[in-house]
Amino acid sequence: MEVIAITNQKGGTGKTTSVLGIGSALIRKGKRVLFIDLDPQSNLTRGLGMKHVFLTSADFMTGKDKCIFTSKAGNNSLIPANDSLYTKESELMSHSALPQNLLKKALAKVKDQFDYILIDCPPALGMYTINALIAADTFYIPMQAGFFSLEGLNKVLQVTEQVRELNRDLKFGGVFITRLHPNDRRIIAKNIISSIKKTLGRKFLNAFIREDVSADESQIRGKLLHDYAPGSRIMEDYTRLSTIIEQS
Ligand SMILES: Nc1ncnc2c1ncn2[C@@H]1O[C@H](COP(=O)(O)OP(=O)(O)O)[C@@H](O)[C@H]1O
């Protein structure tokens, strides 16, 4: 059993798409996957086709039962979000003397039912992201190809380093590039790959997620990639990434 957080304080770097893509690849391999949506924008929840949400990840964190919803097919489960997470963030702070540990504590009871727990973080370093990084065994950082900067990466790494003081066992899985255009590959290779590799070494993962309309389409239809577009290149790329994750 492994708890994985996908995080980056920047929005639109492919966090939600990667949670869905990695999850889809793992489910296709027969793994039991629990998705957790910690983003008030609820893109993960919608991407899994869930519309009316009454119990959320914030409720789960405060110890409520029945917050885990299992798909009809039974091969994946979700702890959903809705926009009530915005207001509940401050409530969590007063719920416990150690509000940063709420998710970890709640997950301890259900962990064993799953092979992988994938947490989608909001684009901010608030209470939700901190909870995710404390509950997680490993975290991964997706970065969007065109906007990749060492400066941005260093910022993310600084923050996670601070959280590591609270979770000494937290492993850094690595950085991977998302939304890669065919033309980007050459530019990236020439300009920054060497400096990124110097900084990150093996933590710069050899898994590039290419640009593919199936990303948007599958989420609009509320279907997982292995179901909606099993032969797509984005499915191929996330399958490759999921293998790296399984082996690390
Ligand atoms: N590989 C990809 N190909 C095409 N579109 C993508 C890809 N990855 C993400 N997107 C799209 O980019 C937008 C932002 O991605 P998203 O995963 O929601 O980022 P984040 O969760 O970090 O904000 C979404 O509309 C998503 O569908």
Ligand SMILES: [Mg+2]
């Ligand atoms: Mg998102």
